[in-house]
Amino acid sequence: MPPLLYKTDASPPARTVMLVADILGLNLDMKEINPVLREQDTPELTMKNPMRTVPLLEEDDFCLADSHAIILYLFDKYAKRQHEHLYPSDKRKRATINQRLFFDCGVLFPRLRSIMAPTYGGKLTEPSKSMLRNVDDAYRMLETYLSNTSYLADDVITLADISVITTISSLNGLHPINEKVYPKLKQWFNNMSQQEYCKRINEPGSKQHVYGLKMLMENNKQKSKL
Ligand SMILES: N[C@@H](CCC(=O)N[C@@H](CS)C(=O)NCC(=O)O)C(=O)O
Structure with a gap:
């Protein structure tokens, strides 16, 4: 099975x-x-x-x-x-991929979750300035990770990219990546979004996620006026 x-x-x-x-x-x-x-x-x-x-x-x-x-x-x-290229056996490459996975788990996704949780909890009407500052700060880190390679841990797509693209797709829908400030991140995002499997599997779900969050924020706004 x-x-x-x-x-x-x-x-x-x-x-x-x-x-x-x-x-x-x-x-x-x-x-x-x-x-x-x-x-x-x-x-x-x-x-x-x-x-x-x-x-x-x-x-x-x-x-x-x-x-x-x-x-x-x-x-x-x-x-x-x-x-093999998704998680190569070269120890340093693997360690770099692991670090990016821990980054997604411990830094990036929690910054998205800090917007999701109070939205689902019926409180948030829009992301606060500090929430957006934290998202921008994470974009800055990703821009730096992309300094020497076209993808997050290598010049080819690895598990790190597959993990981060789903979080970033939702974040980008809420707080678009500014191409002037984060050109490498924007290019990476475009490259990943062009992958056939991202179009088929990631895009519909991320649109649904962002749409749902925005609708709920709007509902929370209407409720707060009553
Ligand atoms: N680090 C976890 C995060 C999982 C997570 O928080 N998922 C959300 C949905 S996107 C959830 O189940 N939230 C319910 C909760 O936190 O109680 C992972 O990568 O699987």
């Missing part, structure tokens, strides 16, 4: 897993979970993933949460020779 992925298309980390599975030619079973409705909070799913987050991978009696851990596992288990 193929592994089962609990996911929703709007979720950037879920899209990362879907992209990597697609690139590896892996047909995952999928189960739709709406984190806004807290569908991941059932006792059964909480046992499987105490963090109560999407995505979650289940394979027989093995459960794995966090998109970064999941894509490394999928690569380890299912990658073939032609996928």
Whole structure:
């Protein structure tokens, strides 16, 4: 049986897993979970993933949460020779990719989440100046990562790019990358967005995510006027 992925298309980390599975030619079973409705909070799913987050991978009696851990596992288990460039065995390249994955997990996505959580919580009517400053600060870091290579960890696409593109697509929808300030990041974003699998898998979900967040902010604004 193929592994089962609990996911929703709007979720950037879920899209990362879907992209990597697609690139590896892996047909995952999928189960739709709406984190806004807290569908991941059932006792059964909480046992499987105490963090109560999407995505979650289940394979027989093995459960794995966090998109970064999941894509490394999928690569380890299912990658073939032609996928080597995604996570090369060269130790320094691998370490750089790992660092970018930790950056996405520990820095970039939390800055997006700081906008998502109060929006879903019914409070945020628009991102605050400090939220946007933090996003710009992350754009600055990415611009620097792109100083010497066309992609985030190498001159070819690696797992680092697949992980970061989903977060950045949602951030860019909320706070567009300024090409004059971050030209390398903008070029990278355009290059990644042109990839066939990004158009097919990432773009629809990120549009849905950004549209949903903007609609909710508008609703929160109307409610705050009552
Ligand atoms: N670092 C995690 C983040 C997962 C995450 O926070 N997912 C969001 C949906 S985009 C979620 O499930 N949020 C529910 C919550 O935080 O309670 C990953 O990469 O999988």
